[in-house]
Amino acid sequence: MSDPSTFPMMDRRVARAFRVAAQPTRGVLIVLAYIIATRWSKFANDPFGVAVVTALGVVVFLTYFILGLTGYTASPQGHVSVPRLYVWSLVTAIVAVVFGVLFYVLLHRS
DSSP, X not given: OOOTTHHXXXXXXHHHHXXXXXXXXXXXXXXXXXXXXXXXXXXXXXXXXXXXXXXXXHHHHHHHHHHHHTTOOXXXXXXXXXXXXXXXXXXXXXXXXXXXXHHHHHHSOO
């Protein structure tokens, strides 16, 4: 059985990762909501458009959340000082998983 004293540390790490991911995600969601509001006629007839916009928000959140879990912090402008090799690998993997699941769900719905 695991030591119960490790759980508060893990809770703090997850809470910190949520704080790191919240600010950039909030900004991206505001911009995406503005895009949907101004171009609603194009999004109203196409469920894929809203799903793709939502998936973009999920990609931003997951990227900053995972970076927050690993100990990196974002500046107020949203910049994170991480080696490019790690970030591009992480973003590529997240985009592949999120959009893979999205297109699987949207194309196989009945």
